[in-house]
Amino acid sequence: YDTEIDRSRRSAIKKIMERDDTAAKTQKHLFSVFLT
DSSP states (O other), X not given: OHHHHHHHHHHHHXXXXXXXXXXXXXXHHHHHHHHO
């Protein structure tokens, strides 16, 4: 489970770094991950 969260967080940051995703969308995704 921890590995999945870490992998999701890493890929989200990578998407922002590569500008494939917006920061707001990623923050929303991470917030929903922590709530579940």
